[in-house]
Ligand code: IPE
Ligand code: IPE
């Protein structure tokens with residue numbers, strides 16, 4: 530059931546991404562090719578699924594595959610674009626220095642470092658352009674969505690988390706520091722995906738608060754599981770190099786709490802997320818998604 534839902538979300542966002550990528554100008558430089566490469570090589574499309582799932586939890590009917598792009602499709606594509614930019618830059622030699630991403634060579638390996646920097650730059654700006662293409666919601670709603678994504682991804686959100694991550698590499702920090710770092714570098718975009726879905730549905734402040742609380746818990750849970758998978762799973766299954774965190778001496782939940790402690794923390798956060806959504810009109814999809822995020826294999 531959840532697999533079917535995730536596949537349907539994936540198909541919808543990928544159709545939107547391909548349609549939009551086809552509109553990028555081709556030129557003598559490989560920028561559009563490299564942008565398309567970064568997005569098309571795969572990925573679970575989890576953040577898009579959260580956009581659609583937030584809407585489903587507020588009774589959006591996702592069974593119809595609409596002929597035209599909807600606000601949900603553009604919001605889902607926008608957040609996947611920001612997320613992919615964050616991965617392209619995360620993999621750069623100056624950051625995590627990774628060769629493998631989504632089962633393929635990282636962008637700086639496939640092309641070169643300058644191209645990877647520019648792909649990230651391009652994806653970041655493009656995400657906001659996608660949001661501004663929403664023309665079936667009032668302009669003030671679209672503006673609120675632009676602000677939402679900007680705050681979650683910029684110097685108050687994901688980028689701040691990445692800066693905290695770089696600083697904590699090779700040194701030990703407190704549990705509070707790690708919680709803040711993970712909540713920002715990964716949680717902020719996950720929470721934002723849910724809030725974007727809520728905006729598309731014209732949700733009220735109470736529903737937005739519930740979805741934000743779910744996002745806080747499941748966003749942190751997602752990164753705790755990422756830390757666990759780095760030590761328990763092989764590179765082929767992950768589609769990225771396993772064992773990198775220990776090699777780089779990253780501060781992770783496994784380093785802080787040990788493997789069993791990290792697993793218990795992930796379960797605790799998952800339960801917290803599930804308990805938070807009971808008052809939504811259709812919480813089941815978010816409950817199943819929380820279990821998927823906590824128990825995933827890659
Ligand atoms: C990886 O995210 C980076 C983190 C924030 C932990 P995902 O595990 O969602 O990566 P893709 O999109 O499926 O490749
Ligand atoms: C990445 O965290 C978070 C962002 C890209 C914002 P990680 O460095 O743990 O992600 P992976 O393990 O390389 O996917």
Ligand code: MG
Nearest residue numbers: 619624625694
């Ligand atoms: Mg990193």
Ligand code: MG
Nearest residue numbers: 619620625627
């Ligand atoms: Mg990394």
Ligand code: MG
Nearest residue numbers: 755756759774
């Ligand atoms: Mg990781």
